[in-house]
Amino acid sequence: MSSPLERRKHARLRTVLLASGTAFAVVAAGVWIILNGGNGPSDTARAAESAPKATAPLADASQTAPRPATRVAKPRPKKVATKPKHKPKKKSRAPRVVRTGSCQASYYGEGQTTANGEAFDPSEMTAAHKTLRFGTRVRVTNKKNGRTVTVRINDRGPYISGRCLDLSTAAMRAVGGTSSGVIPVRYQVLARH
Known part of the structure; x- marks a missing residue:
């Protein structure tokens, strides 16, 4: 050929x-x-x-008049939906306060087993309360200096009249009350998530 x-x-x-x-x-x-x-x-x-x-x-096929060039439509690329690189972070809302009050707070640091069965750790932000459920978060504010800490209830107490919270050593240090031993506080019980 x-x-x-x-x-x-x-x-x-x-x-x-x-x-x-x-x-x-x-x-x-x-x-x-x-x-x-x-x-x-x-x-x-x-x-x-x-x-x-x-x-x-x-007549020869190669001798025929040249045909006009025809435009071939190029296929348009399909738009691909892209995922955002980072998911937008949900705005963290301030936890809802379900109860407030004022009382005296003390602190303790002896190693023992807490009422919910955990080993007590004085370096954690925990506290004892007479009636609040274990795991409840409470925001505690020192009335004298305005410093605040959020603690988790994991024990029962204190059993001294006028006191409603017994803070761990670390929590009391965070609100600046270790020097006096007992401080006036305002507390806010936060809603459970």
Whole structure:
């Protein structure tokens, strides 16, 4: 099988040979008439009729007129929904206060087992209360200096009149009351999550 370029070359060669053959036949007819002493136009017409007729060159696919370029629509890329890199953080709301009060608070630091079964750790922010459920969070504010700490109830007590909270050593230190031992506090019981 020949390539398109070779087919084009062969088609052009056929066209040139055919045209040159026709031209040669016309010239030969004219020479023959002249040599034979022709009688004018009728002989010329007869010579032209006897000359081989030119035929149209064979149509070649490569010889056809070029087609106008058609635009091919490029497919548009689909938009892909992208996930945000970071989920927006939910605004932390201040915990809801369900009960408030004022009393005296003391602190303790002896190692023992608490009423809920935990080993007491004086460095944690914990406290004892007579009735609040274990795990309840309480915000405690020292009335003298305004310092605040949030503690988790994990024990029962204190059992001394006028006191409502017994803070761990770390919690009492956070509100600045270790030097006096007992301080006036305002407390806020926070809603459970």
